[in-house]
Amino acid sequence: MTANRKALSDLRQKIVWLREDRKRLEDSLFRPKKMIRASLAFLPNYCGKKDCRCKKGFPHGPYPYLSERRKEGKTRMTYVKKSDLYEIKAKAEEYARFQHGLARLTKINFKIRSLLEKIRDLNCREVDEYRGGRMTERKKASRSRRK
Numbered sequence: 001m002t003a004n005r006k007a008l009s010d011l012r013q014k015i016v017w018l019r020e021d022r023k024r025l026e027d028s029l030f031r032p033k034k035m036i037r038a039s040l041a042f043l044p045n046y047c048g049k050k051d052c053r054c055k056k057g058f059p060h061g062p063y064p065y066l067s068e069r070r071k072e073g074k075t076r077m078t079y080v081k082k083s084d085l086y087e088i089k090a091k092a093e094e095y096a097r098f099q100h101g102l103a104r105l106t107k108i109n110f111k112i113r114s115l116l117e118k119i120r121d122l123n124c125r126e127v128d129e130y131r132g133g134r135m136t137e138r139k140k141a142s143r144s145r146r147k
């Protein structure tokens with residue numbers, strides 16, 4: 001095998017593996033469970049009452065909150081009732097898993113793209129090379145005409 005053919009075959013093999021990764025990833029995102037567009041955070045609470053222990057640095061909680069990123073770039077916190085916690089936690093985890101999967105999909109696609117670009121470059125001739133070749137041919141032609 002020539003060096004070029006070896007390089008092309010290695011590139012193709014890498015793409016085959018990445019496509020397998022992508023297939024698995026896409027399958028895992030295909031039928032997601034129910035989600036909520038937020039993450040769960042446990043935060044301390046300060047009631048503000050005079051003489052309370054939280055005033056002395058011993059806050060209440062921590063309590064569960066949904067941390068939601070709003071369009072304006074602000075974060076809104078929503079208290080989660082204890083009776084909802086189990087369900088909300090599962091939905092927030094599924095959302096995180098899904099978002100993580102989408103980010104990985106972008107990464108895999110980017111890698112495949114850059115490998116395809118390498119395959120293109122190995123199969124691609126520059127116009128300058130073509131011009132160079134044509135010029136020498138023309139010089140040769142004019143030289144033979146002079147004879």
Ligand SMILES: [Zn+2]
Binds near residue numbers: 047049052060
């Ligand atoms: Zn307090």
